[in-house]
Amino acid sequence: MPVASTAVLHDPDTYTRGVPFELIEELRARGPVHWVDEPELPGLPAGSGYHLVIDHALVTEIVRDPATYSSALGGTQIRDPATPQDLNYVRRMLLNMDPPEHTRLRKMIAASFTPRAVRGLEDRIAGHAKDIVDRMLSGPDECDFAKDVAADLPLLTLADILGVPAEDRGLMFDWSNRVIGFLDPDYASSASFNAAQGTSIAREAVALRPAPDASGRMPDPRGREGMPDLYRYAHLLGDAKRADPGDDVMSILLAQREEDGGQLSVEEFENMFWLFAVAGNETLRNGLPGAMIALLSNPDAMHALRADPSLIPTAVDELLRWWTPVMTFRRTATRDVTLGGTSVRAGDKVVVSYLAANRDPAVFDWPGALLIDRKPNNHRVFGHGPHVCIGAHFARVQMADLFREVLGRTHDIQLAGEPALLRSNFQRGVKRLPIRWAA
Structure with a gap:
């Protein structure tokens, strides 16, 4: 495959027009594995x-094997x-850790979601x-x-989890x-x-809060210097x-004592925040x-959920699979290895495409279709293995509750304009989605 073809998948401009699913297929x-160059692009250094790994089985293998495919060696972002110094800093975040450091912090977080806390959040x-x-x-x-x-x-749910006063939740939006x-x-200097x-x-x-420089650029938000307002808020x-x-x-987490008497x-805590x-x-x-x-593109599915809300919990996983918000995550090879017939050398970047894995026809019948009763639904929206999303349960609860309310209290929903999509090769983002409805 010519480099120009795979480069389309790296270019964040691509995703403002939608995902190129035909190219992925x-x-x-x-x-299952393809080389992608990283030319210099607006906002992205070379x-x-x-x-790039697009096969469901290989994606699963990679994210389950931190000894071979490290989150810490180079972080989990493509760039x-x-x-x-920046690398050392991002390694202090749970997202960019490997066991045993990752295991220790993950265990503390999981223990903070007590049954009482979970019921209260629900x-x-x-x-x-x-x-x-x-x-x-x-x-x-x-x-x-x-x-x-x-x-x-x-934002409201996270404010509850973090103990952030409701009047401050707009900070998390920015x-x-x-x-x-x-x-x-539209977002860089929010x-x-x-x-x-x-x-x-x-x-x-x-x-x-930092301001854009003379060229209009903001400091890199992955480092402490790029987000001083967030870190100050977390500290206070x-x-x-x-x-x-x-x-x-978060109060429960801060109060925890480890077996050796240590605390967070x-x-x-600042990086966890x-x-x-x-x-x-x-x-x-x-x-x-x-x-x-997804539902606006599949009105029969919307009608079915409105007619029978008991279908919503199962539909949630299919809606997430069909959209797949987090498209990619990076690992770094710790040793020479052969992956899907491709030679990977120690130090190479290996990027898993959750987006492509969630459309793999070897796992999903009619992968491009929205089947709200799809079972099983072995998607990778929340990752897999040691780094599987710890908030997956609450994400499902939020989506089910919101659509139960929206669909149960409207008669019809239609687009009122074209959606605006985020310029990003990482997050499949929606900046604007104008709709109209009949109550």
């Missing part, structure tokens, strides 16, 4: 290139950290979903589903935009949060929770409007 017919999610749809239906019969409906539910949308001019309406902690943090929030714990998951360090506030927000924030696009 052409590649699949030629093999890179060494990478092996390399700019400096060794109840609050249902209430948030109802309130959001109340607000949607109280105004004109048109809205931007992506911003006015879908964006708020994960932080997520800046990190996930760093290649998109600063919609009004500090005057937030807490004193928020005001102190926002005072550190951690101090407040240690002094006055609440019943939120300040730096570990980054992970929850950004990564925990974006997958569902884009999965919800992606699911609406």
